[in-house]
Amino acid sequence: MASSKVVVTTNPDVPSQSSISSQVWDEVVAGTESQDMTINLHDLLLTSVVTNDAVPPSRGGRGKRKPVEEAVVDRATQQKQRRMIKNRESAARSRERKQAYTVELESLVTILEEENARLLKEEAERRRQRFNELMECLIPVEEKSKPRRMLRRVNSAQW
Template sequence: MQNGPTNGGLGVEFGNGMVAVGGSGGGGGRGKRKAALEEVSLDKAMQQKQRRIIKTRESAARSRERKRAYIGGLESLVTQLEEENARILKEEAELKKARYKQLMENLIPVTEKRRPPRVLRRACSMIW
């Protein structure tokens, strides 16, 4: 326990941040002591609220940073996969072209054979 001079003469300050405020003695000051304790409690509540707000902001900042790192990783992966996809498509086109060329070289040229002219024949309409 510490004495009043450290907290501006308000009363007794405890190690956990609570301050006990004493009256002028005699018990005749109704409500003043309670009002002073409420003010100190409100101050403590405000400090806790501020700490909670700060913690929340820090947590949100860490979360945003993690999200940025994750998105950066995804973007680099997308770039890498797009490059790989373009390379594979180019390779596929080259292979198709080579295959077509090979088929054209090995293909036996098919030309229409002309039918021989029809030979005129006598119809067997008579018996010999």
């Protein structure tokens, strides 16, 4: 698995904000909810790249120095991150669909097994009823005695 760095800018033009995770934790502790609860992984990562999660640089010492700016994440890295995020979200949706499909199939199997058991009982009952009906309607068969064997003339004999 390749590792990718997320570089956070320390640009003074970007207002200093606390991290999203600390904001969410503060809301949980306070018992309040955010206005927009539909944040996804993509928005979270983009927000964490834009906001300053690092320790703010101290302004002490020589007053004329410019703050050190770290390299902004290049476009290719951003696209790669977006692709990875979309892929993760797609995989999560796929897993959810698969789980729902599996649950649906399991319930269908249960229903079909119950129906099969009911039909087998019904078939056995009908066979038993049919056998009883045939036994009631059965005409007793009497064996006829075989006729005595009679001697017959043979055509080959002459008179």
